[in-house]
Amino acid sequence: MGDKVKITIDGKEIAAVPGEKILWAALDNGIYIPHLCAGRDDHSPLASCRLCFVEIEGYAHPVPSCTQEVSGGMVITTRSERVDRIIGTGFELIMSNHRTDCRACPRNHSCELQKIARERKLKLKPARLPRLDRDLPVDGSAAKIKYDPNKCVLCGHCIRACREKGAGVLGFARRGFERAVTTFNGSPLGESGCNNCTACALACPVGALALKE
Amino acid sequence: MSERKMAAAALEKLKEQAGINRASLRGKTLILLGAATCGRAVGALEVAKTFRDEIERLQLDAAVVEVGCMGHCYAEPMAIIYKPGFSGICYGYLNEGVASRLVQDFLVEGDPCVEFALAATGINDFIPTFQDFPRGIVEQKTVMEHCGFIDPENIEDYLAVGGYGSLAAALDREPSGVIKEIKASGLRGRGGAGFPTGLKWEMCSSSPESTRYVICNADEGDPGAFMDRTILESNPHLVIEGLAIAAYSAGAGKAYFYVRAEYPLAVERIKKALQQAAGLGIIGKAMLGAEYSLDIEVFQGSGAFVCGEETALIASMEGEPGLPRHRPPYPAVAGLFGKPTVIDNVKTLSYVPLIIKNGADWFKATGTEKSPGTAIFALAGKLVSTGLTEVPMGTTLSQIIYDVGSGIAGNKKFKAVQIGGPSGGCLPEETLETPVDYESLSKAGAMMGSGGMVVLDENDCMVEIARFFLDFTQKESCGKCTFCRLGTKHMLDILERITKGKGQPEDIDLLLELAEDVRAGSLCNLGKTAPNPVLSTLRYFRREYDAHINEKRCPSLMCKDLIAYYILPDKCERSCDACVGSCPVEAIFSNEDRIKVVNQEKCVKCDSCMVACPPQYRAVIKVSPPEEVLRREREKGVK
Ligand SMILES: Cc1cc2nc3c(=O)[nH]c(=O)nc-3n(C[C@H](O)[C@H](O)[C@H](O)COP(=O)(O)O)c2cc1C
Numbered sequence: 001m002g003d004k005v006k007i008t009i010d011g012k013e014i015a016a017v018p019g020e021k022i023l024w025a026a027l028d029n030g031i032y033i034p035h036l037c038a039g040r041d042d043h044s045p046l047a048s049c050r051l052c053f054v055e056i057e058g059y060a061h062p063v064p065s066c067t068q069e070v071s072g073g074m075v076i077t078t079r080s081e082r083v084d085r086i087i088g089t090g091f092e093l094i095m096s097n098h099r100t101d102c103r104a105c106p107r108n109h110s111c112e113l114q115k116i117a118r119e120r121k122l123k124l125k126p127a128r129l130p131r132l133d134r135d136l137p138v139d140g141s142a143a144k145i146k147y148d149p150n151k152c153v154l155c156g157h158c159i160r161a162c163r164e165k166g167a168g169v170l171g172f173a174r175r176g177f178e179r180a181v182t183t184f185n186g187s188p189l190g191e192s193g194c195n196n197c198t199a200c201a202l203a204c205p206v207g208a209l210a211l212k213e
Numbered sequence: 214m215s216e217r218k219m220a221a222a223a224l225e226k227l228k229e230q231a232g233i234n235r236a237s238l239r240g241k242t243l244i245l246l247g248a249a250t251c252g253r254a255v256g257a258l259e260v261a262k263t264f265r266d267e268i269e270r271l272q273l274d275a276a277v278v279e280v281g282c283m284g285h286c287y288a289e290p291m292a293i294i295y296k297p298g299f300s301g302i303c304y305g306y307l308n309e310g311v312a313s314r315l316v317q318d319f320l321v322e323g324d325p326c327v328e329f330a331l332a333a334t335g336i337n338d339f340i341p342t343f344q345d346f347p348r349g350i351v352e353q354k355t356v357m358e359h360c361g362f363i364d365p366e367n368i369e370d371y372l373a374v375g376g377y378g379s380l381a382a383a384l385d386r387e388p389s390g391v392i393k394e395i396k397a398s399g400l401r402g403r404g405g406a407g408f409p410t411g412l413k414w415e416m417c418s419s420s421p422e423s424t425r426y427v428i429c430n431a432d433e434g435d436p437g438a439f440m441d442r443t444i445l446e447s448n449p450h451l452v453i454e455g456l457a458i459a460a461y462s463a464g465a466g467k468a469y470f471y472v473r474a475e476y477p478l479a480v481e482r483i484k485k486a487l488q489q490a491a492g493l494g495i496i497g498k499a500m501l502g503a504e505y506s507l508d509i510e511v512f513q514g515s516g517a518f519v520c521g522e523e524t525a526l527i528a529s530m531e532g533e534p535g536l537p538r539h540r541p542p543y544p545a546v547a548g549l550f551g552k553p554t555v556i557d558n559v560k561t562l563s564y565v566p567l568i569i570k571n572g573a574d575w576f577k578a579t580g581t582e583k584s585p586g587t588a589i590f591a592l593a594g595k596l597v598s599t600g601l602t603e604v605p606m607g608t609t610l611s612q613i614i615y616d617v618g619s620g621i622a623g624n625k626k627f628k629a630v631q632i633g634g635p636s637g638g639c640l641p642e643e644t645l646e647t648p649v650d651y652e653s654l655s656k657a658g659a660m661m662g663s664g665g666m667v668v669l670d671e672n673d674c675m676v677e678i679a680r681f682f683l684d685f686t687q688k689e690s691c692g693k694c695t696f697c698r699l700g701t702k703h704m705l706d707i708l709e710r711i712t713k714g715k716g717q718p719e720d721i722d723l724l725l726e727l728a729e730d731v732r733a734g735s736l737c738n739l740g741k742t743a744p745n746p747v748l749s750t751l752r753y754f755r756r757e758y759d760a761h762i763n764e765k766r767c768p769s770l771m772c773k774d775l776i777a778y779y780i781l782p783d784k785c786e787r788s789c790d791a792c793v794g795s796c797p798v799e800a801i802f803s804n805e806d807r808i809k810v811v812n813q814e815k816c817v818k819c820d821s822c823m824v825a826c827p828p829q830y831r832a833v834i835k836v837s838p839p840e841e842v843l844r845r846e847r848e849k850g851v852k
Contacts, residue, residue, distance in 0.1 A: 044538060044539070045539060046693075047538075047539040047694070047736055048693045048694045048695065048736060049694075049695055050694050050695045050696055050734045050735070050736065051695075053734070061733065062733070064539070067539045067541075082733070085730065085733075086730060086733050086734045089696075089700070089726070089727070089730035089734065090695050090696060090730075090734055093695050093696065093699040093700055093703070094695055094699070096699065096703070097699050128723055128726075129703055129723075130703075130706070132699065132702060132703070132706075154692075154693075154698075172534070174692070175517070175690070175691050175692050176687065176688060176689070176690045176691065176692040176698060177687070177690070177692060177698055177699070177702050178692065179691070179692030179693070179698060
């Protein structure tokens with residue numbers, strides 16, 4: 001491992017591994033940055049949830065911290081008016097498309113969305129935007145897993161988990177507003193070759209994929 | 214280093230050969246028939262057949278050559294006839310009848326049929342040349358110089374006008390020297406972003422990776438845009454030459470054309486051209502005797518607009534779904550299969566041979582300081598003369614609209630010009646003196662994009678136009694990132710509400726906020742630019758939004774939910790039944806005075822009655838808001 005580089009995040013000096021992305025350097029040092037889609041071992045980051053923006057001194061615009069490598073002397077702030085605004089709107093957009101039923105949700109209290117809301121003092125209920133519920137059928141066909149696509153935030157953690165630990169049956173499908181996590185040919189989980197390893201349910205940060213009671 | 218002349222000498226030999234072959238054409242009458250997609254769409258191939266049949270029947274010493282498009286698409290089918298003893302004459306609006314007449318009257322009897330002529334290609338006594346028209350004065354053809362004048366399917370035509378001379382010259386120089394020239398010219402990418410082309414090549418060429426690629430981006434997904442298609446169909450060798458020079462400079466042994474599958478003719482012509490160039494040893498192993506080898510392949514992209522975005526394009530070439538990736542890394546650093554990759558637009562590459570041939574200073578002499586050279590626009594919408602045009606950067610919008618496009622069709626009033634494709638902006642009358650260059654257009658709220666220009670008139674509702682374009686980008690969003698997937702969806706829903714008369718005053722602020730955040734937060738430029746039509750119409754046409762929201766009124770009488778059809782009682786010719794017969798839902802009836810009345814409950818607002826009402830009466834009008842009908846009826850005391 002090469003020599004560490006010094007960076008500053010929110011005034012705190014941190015030693016980071018060269019080539020490491022800012023997001024992980026921050027999280028490893030107890031500085032929280034909202035994020036849903038980032039995977040630590042990703043070769044090229046998905047960079048799709050758009051919640052991990054930070055300011056870097058000398059940069060014209062906020063950048064997603066999951067894609068930006070640290071470099072020596074970098075001065076980073078996790079909060080600014082611009083950052084808060086992008087993250088606030090991004091979060092509200094996601095919440096407008098996430099069927100919120102916290103009390104009945106197995107992820108209640110361990111949900112990443114609740115965490116972001118708490119950390120950044122954001123509302124779970126979108127204030128400005130109407131709900132965009134797609135009213136998709138809940139898939140209860142697998143023995144141990146239940147999939148409610150209406151809760152899915154497209155972070156992709158289930159797909160990674162399924163590839164690494166399961167039967168590799170999950171993937172992204174369709175485009176635009178219709179984009180969804182589905183099985184390979186769109187069949188119900190129970191008929192998809194899913195081996196009920198439950199890795200996806202453990203990986204899902206928002207309760208879209210969850211263990212059956 | 215310019216001592217090397219190997220490739221140039223090799224090319225000279227090929228050219229001599231070409232000259233000999235072309236000698237057979239001398240003394241012959243030549244009919245150059247515009248047979249690009251624009252011509253074919255209106256019957257060019259039928260006209261070509263008539264010419265050929267007639268020439269055959271009359272046993273004339275004449276040949277018909279199917280060429281590309283010279284940009285005057287509005288007048289297609291077109292032909293240029295070169296008859297010995299005459300200057301070339303260009304004819305437009307051809308059909309089979311006119312074609313047979315031209316053969317008989319002009320080819321046989323020597324009467325050039327001035328009544329069908331658009332212009333002459335050279336100075337003569339009886340027909341004005343293109344340069345005698347305002348359009349000819351404003352236009353400056355560099356990339357398009359030979360479009361419509363040479364046979365795109367015959368490499369000899371290209372060689373005869375000096376083609377591949379620049380490639381030979383480049384091969385005789387060091388790659389770094391070529392890059393230096395392109396950098397000095399200030400050439401900027403014509404595919405949208407305007408990034409300096411030479412810099413991109415240099416980034417790629419200085420990579421430690423030895424496997425590198427160059428890709429010509431011919432995805433051209435903008436609705437209504439056809440600049441790249443026309444160039445590829447009209448002069449494919451020019452683009453191939455540019456691509457080969459780019460590949461040589463960047464040190465790539467492999468180059469691709471990424472062409473959308475919806476362009477079959479372009480694909481066919483590129484493939485044919487590549488075969489010919491390879492056949493002569495111009496492209497391929499140790500091409501033109503140089504130590505450099507290049508393989509060029511055609512890749513057909515299938516469909517999605519976002520696949521024109523360079524990282525999505527690369528993903529789709531790798532066999533992955535065509536979704537954009539985060540940049541950096543930029544393709545020039547890590548592109549196709551992770552290797553350094555130069556991606557240049559068709560037009561960008563077309564300038565390259567010209568710059569190598571004439572030098573950077575020649576290129577910079579046209580255009581503005583920061584945007585040198587010419588710009589190529591596809592003119593569409595409510596113009597008299599739609600088509601393709603090449604003008605110096607810095608030409609004003611009004612010159613393009615009024616001099617090149619001959620103004621607004623149908624005596625209507627200009628309202629706005631939409632520039633830069635679906636994510637461009639709408640500029641109003643007061644901005645028409647804006648020069649077209651990258652910075653000025655951005656400042657005005659539009660963008661250069663890849664050169665689409667749609668002109669809108671007084672009948673176009675700007676809220677509906679914004680909704681239309683956002684609907685396009687929203688449907689074309691790949692859905693990967695939050696802002697584009699959901700942000701554009703919410704924006705579209707709001708616009709839809711407004712055009713239906715259900716908008717709320719606070720919607721405007723919400724639109725503005727979302728627009729700015731989608732711009733700041735999106736992953737790729739599709740999302741980052743998608744709000745442009747909304748932002749620019751809000752900036753310049755706010756009053757139209759307000760009318761929709763506050764008065765439920767569409768000032769342009771375009772939004773179906775906010776208008777009603779009304780028959781003016783004092784204009785209605787009672788004995789005429791045209792509107793009644795035209796109505797598909799029997800919504801029009803005669804009242805006791807035999808004046809026609811629209812039953813608003815039944816009316817589906819299909820416009821048929823308005824079209825059917827004879828022009829001498831013009832009794833059917835649209836009103837907005839729909840309640841206007843009641844007011845008028847009350848005023849008239851209609852029972
Ligand atoms: C949504 C989207 C669509 C695009 N489509 C095209 C296209 O059809 N053709 C093109 O040349 N560039 C297109 N681009 C721009 C490319 O990403 C890239 O900038 C360009 O090919 C670079 O070439 P240039 O430097 O010659 O302009 C598109 C960009 C975006 C964001």
